[in-house]
Amino acid sequence: MSQQQPVRIAPSILSADFSALGQEVEAIDAAGADWIHVDVMDNHFVPNLTIGPMVVKALRKHTKKPFDVHLMVTPVDPLIPAFVEAGADTLSFHPEAGPHVHRTIQLIKHHGKRAGCVLNPGTPLAAIETVLGDLDLVLVMSVNPGFGGQAFIASQLAKIAALRKAIDALGKPIDLEVDGGVNPETARQCLAAGADALVAGTSVFAGGPATYAANIAALRG
Ligand code: DX5
Ligand code: ZN
Secondary structure (H helix, E strand, O other): OOOOOEEEEEEEHHHHHHHHEEEHHHHHHHHOOOOOEEEEEEEOOOEOOOHHHHHHHHHHHHOOOOEEEEEEEEOHHHHHHHHHHHHOOOEEEEHHOOHHHHHHHHHHOOOOOOEEEEOOOOHHHHOHHHHHHHHHHEEEEEEOOOOOOOOOOOOOOHHHHHHHHHHHOOOOEEEEEEEOOOHHHHHHHHHHHHHOEEEEOOOHHHHHEEEEEEEEHHOOO
């Protein structure tokens, strides 16, 4: 039986106005965002430097929606307690950055939070196959991590479809999320392949606050 859930939209605040992040988070909340996606980059695992736990903590009082925190950092374990303390709800990490994938999942769960693994375009499903049943979420990267505004890599649709099968075979409603180059057209392709959560930066924030609700609605397929 398919475990695919109704689509959740997670706007990535990487594309927001950083000089007014609190208001931006309030605006996407009001515009119908399901989750708030926070891209954490360390200039080591990925070639960019973004948001730390202090910023997440400061944003926590601007929304009650779940924070979907995407950790592009290595090593990842030492930062998990600080992001939990800051108010993260889901913490996702790249298996290459662990490096002890099972241990990191247990650490996130020990803190009572939802655990996710992220697959880069070049990383096979096999990297997380043995821990899939321990996860709350799998995030498929449809761009190489590090920057917003990149083009969707269509070859990742086959990985989404394979993950949909693996999740359905387990019989657990593990969230299957896609991140990178998601716009109304690629969103439809992701949902058809079996995704049930979509991250979008550029396509949500382009146009300014007056357009956020329509931009989010357009991704629901
Ligand atoms: C890239 C980030 C994405 C990024 C997506 O490393 O993980 O979340 O913000 O941006 P768009 O939607 O512009 O591709
Ligand atoms: Zn992301």
